[in-house]
Structure formats: structure tokens, C-alpha cells
Amino acid sequence: MAHFRCLVSEVENYLWESPNSTSCARMMWWLLLWGALQACPTQDSVLLAQQLPQQLTSPGYPEPYLKGQESTTVIQAPEGFAVKLILQDSGVELSQDCEPDSVTITASGMDPSWLYGHVGSPLGSLPGQREFVSSGNSLQLTFRAPASSEDRTTGPHKGFLVLYQAVSMNHNRPISQVSGSSEAAHTPGDNSSKIQNHCQEPYYQAVPAETLTCRAQSPGKETLDKEETPHCVPVCGQPVTPIAQNQEAQGSSKAKLGNFPWQAFTSIYGRGGGALLGDRWILTAAHTIYPKDIIFPGKKRNVNVFLGHTGIDEMIKLGNHPVRRVVVHPDYRQNESHNFSGDIALLELQHSVPLGPHLLPVCLPDNETLYRSGLMGYVSGFGVQMGWLTTELKYSRLPVAPREACKAWLQEKQRAEVFSDNMFCVGDKARQQSVCQGDSGSVYVVWDDHAHHWVATGIVSWGIGCGKGYGFYTKVLNYMDWIKEVMAGKG
Helix, strand or coil, rough: CCCCCCCCCCCCCCCCCCCCCCCCHHHHHHHHHCCCCCCCCCCCCEEECCCCCEEECCCCCCCCEEECEEHHHHHEEECCCHHHHHHEEECEEEEECCCCCCEEEECCCCCEECCCCCCCCCCCCCCCCEEECCCCCCCEEEEEEEEEEECCCCCCCCCCEEEEEEEEHHHCCCCCCCCCCEEECCCCCCCCEEEEECCCCEEEEEEEEEEEEEEEEEEEEEEEEEEEEEEEEEECCCCCCCCCCCCCCCEEECCCCCCCCEHHHHHCCEEEEEEEECCEEEECCHHHHCCCCCCCCCCCCCEEEEHHHHEHHHHHHHHCEEEEEEEEECCCCCCCCCCCCCCEEEEEECCCCCCCEEECCCCCCCCCHCCCCCCEEEECCCCCCCEEEEECCCEEEEECCCHHHHHHHHHHHCCCCCCCCCEEEEEEEEECCCCCCCCCCCEEEECCCCEEEEEEEEEEEECCCCEEEEEEEEEEHHHHHHHHHHHHCCC
């Protein structure tokens, strides 16, 4: 039997790296602090649901869980209340010998809902939360990860994260799936996948995805089959409230809610921006995380990410999205002040975000035609405007500039900055740049006429002041292999 770490109800945010094994004693300190009347779960445990949502995870989450273990947790609500459970993240494994790692959710008088993982999109996990409500005042969750025939101690999957709370019986419904999901629900005696696909259009779309299914061939013998089933994935680059593309006004304009639904506001060492990819990733500039020529010895970085609005105050009200992992491109060199090569980073959010009209991802580039000289695009951000920090999202319409013109301009200015093939420039020598401090990490987007969506071709990287001239952007297309590897968990 593999060593068992506590199945814990978490109250901390882990911003930079996965949490270490948490002891029962340490957890009790937090539980006393939060007034939670529950014990540190082991193989069999009971939790008391309260009206405020609490977290429950598989052992070691979000690290890959250990094989060869099984645990049962009973969640009880006070009399007159039901237990509401929301599956926020699920990555359990179906092993090659047809022994599924599973999360089984049961309640009195109901058939169990049996969940297992599948091969999905690297852009995120579940496209929507899955919600269960008990018919009585208790609900049972069983996590099972049997040892495989290959005797592996760990698998590649990170397990699960659920929220549970006590809700009024007036809102009680039979234990069921009530929102979008791409997973499968099984009942005893049924070996085929019963996919209930509820993609929330237009924010998600159904695409084929390969799933693994155990099928009985004869008594006592099962085989592992692969089949194509519908899978909900986020729709990118299609704002519900698109920007009017015929605007010719110079300078910056105030964005309307929904014009740039991928826009992120970040606060790390200072103000910055980013763009939502899928439902769990933020694309940004590396120098917002490791600023050039600035060293903060011994200072712990706090990464704050806000989404879903055009006003900073409203974004903050909506809440910070905790960051699980920060990945900076290996080519980025913080100590080389005149070289912004590799100025790209990815932030993996702790939880998937619910997409909607004000929160949608942007698409990524796939061809060089999106960088042709003269192509018009938009850059948005919360940077300095007229010497003042803005609280509202602003945007500018700017063309992709000829590369030779930008080189000549840098020589004219006698600048030593590196202008590599991993960068491109935007703007006009005679026009106001409109991009300034605080816009770093935000993206430059162009309309792809072939795919009919908006594409983030560049990341605001560096420039010379905030006056007339050109701005220089990280060329996202050159980093697509790296982006895909990181988001697939290989980087």
C-alpha cells in the first residue's frame, strides 16, 4: 500500500508551486482558525458541510496522486440542509489494464455517479463545473486508485478538486449532473459510456475527443477500447460584443464590456496585463514577472490575476484568480536589459474559470500572413495614459509596421535594443503609440479572415517612451511549440 497523505479541505492558495504534504496537525490549526468542525480525512472520514463552500481534494493535489489507495469521505450537513458538491477539476486515470481510477459520488437512495478521466484539450480541464445535490443531509465521495499491473507508484493525473457546502432543502434536487461537462456518468451494470454533452454555446463547442472505455468480452475478461465522443472545449476569439473594426480614431479609446473578454489585469511587481487562453491559462510577458534591472532580494512574489470586466475596481470585486504555476520561457534573460528575447510566460490558474459574455479566451496564431505589413490590429490594456494610471480598459487601433522601418527608426534613435526575429513592431512613426507602462503583457490582436476569429499575434514587450513611434511585441507564432508543450503539461 502506498503512503497515504491526508485528503484535505484546503483553505490556502498556492501561487507558485504545488503544495507539499500537509500534516493533520497543521490542518487542524487552519480548521480551528476557520471554525470548521471537521477532522483531517484519511481512508475513512466524515466532514461537516457549512454554508460557506470548502475545498476537498485527492491526496497530494495538484501533484499526481499515488497508486494503490482508496478513501471514502462522508460529507454531512445539519438537519434540514442538503449537501451541494461542485466538481471543479478532475484528472483521474483509466489504466491500461481496465482498472479505472475513479471518483464515485453517492447519496441515500440514488444510483452512484462514477467519474473517470479522458484524453482532453490541453487548453483546460472541465469546460464547466459539475454540480451534485444530495436528497438527504449526507453525501459520500469515494476515491479509488488501484495499483496497476505495471506496478506504477504514481500516474500522470493530478486527481480532483471539489467544493462542498450545506444548502437549504428548498434547493434540493436528486443527485445529478446539472451543468456542462465532457465526462461520462456510469451506473452499475452498464459498461458503455453514456455521454451527456451540454456544451454551453456560444462559449463552448462540442468537438470529438478520444475516450478509453472498458468493455466486457466474456465473464471475467475486459478489454480497453478507444472511441470518439463529444467533448466541450472553449470557443476562442469570438466576443459576444465585438469591436467595430472601421474606427479610425487615433490615440486610445475606452473599451466596452465584452470587446476584449480575454483581457487580464495582473499585479505582480506592478501593474501588467495578459490574455486568457482556454479556461485556465494566462498568456503574458516574462518581464512582468522578472522585471529588467530590478532585483528584490528575499521578497516573495505575489501573483494576482483579475478577469471578466473593463474596470479595475469591478475586476477586484469579482475576485483574484489564484495561480498554481508560473512558467517563463527559458530564453528570457532578466539581467540583459537591452534584450527582450523570450519575453513570454504562461500562468496556470488554480481553477478553471467559467466562461461567459464578459470572459472568453483569445485564439493563437498559426500562420505568417497574420504578420503582414499594414495589417490593422488592436492592443488593449490598463497602462498609463497622459501620465495617469487608468482604471478603465483602453484600446488602440494600430498597424503592423514594416520591419525595415522599425530598424531604421532604432538606428535613428541610436538605440542598442535587440530587435530579433522573435519580435515584430507595431505603429506608425508619425502617430502616437498609445501603449505605455502598465500595458506590458497585454496582447495585440488581429482578425483572421479565414478562421473568423481574433488572434493574439503579439505580446506588449518594450518600446522607447510613450510618445510617437513604434512599439515592439513578442512574436507569439515563434513560440507556439513551447506554448503547446507547457499547456499539455510537458513543459
